[in-house]
Amino acid sequence: MPTSKVRLKAILDTGHTFAPGRLMNKKHGQLGIQKIPALAFLLWHDDYGYILFDTGYSRQFFEASQAFPQHFYRWGTPVSTKPEQAVLKQLNQHDISLADVKMVILSHLHADHVGGLGPLMDRELVGHLSEYEFVQSLAGFNQVRHGYLKDLIEPLDGRLQEIDDRSGQVPFDEGGLTVVDLPGHSQGMFGLAFVDQRTGKPTLLGADASWTQAAIDDPADGPIRAAGIIMHSWDDYLASMEKLRQYRKDGYDIILSHEKRSSQWFN
């Protein structure tokens, strides 16, 4: 294995929403409403610098969900986020400036992953263009039903670059980041794999491919089938869950975007 150039520097809790426990874990999920954080991740690449994987919520989310029909998004998933939880605010607290962020990688374009993009719009933005095009093909209410907020996505027009076009180039070079496609939850969602310099362990940031670790461990403990209505493709989702299980068998640490964690910084 080539020497790793990447380390996970921080897990950033940007706010949370609520969902019924049984929706996510049909076998052992707790009854009642669970708090679901939206996490973003700060990575360091030796030859490239700081990279953000997703941006979580921010106050901008509330502005974007102000108008009808976007307001339905807030009724469906009530959100709580404090100004100091915005990704850039959290980076600034650790003396990392906007200019230090060299790239923002977007696992997918759901509102709880692009909500903090506002001040980062002039950074290098990469993701799957197919998902951006898919969102454009949806009428207003369908965008909201699929978890997208138009006002958060429109500024990406002409700015989002195809991540596959960067394949083999820094920071997607040897010892760097590997894109792992995990579609189903959304049209073109993907995760990032790397060996973490700090722990020496192969690590996969799995985005929303699973909402909980328990569902990876036990195929019978995943979300209820009805959760499929908010997914792009249930079959692809199940295939991506199997892919996660294979990565786990291969010894990967898997970190998910909505598992219960608080902000945490690493050396």
Ligand SMILES: [Zn+2]
């Ligand atoms: Zn999502």
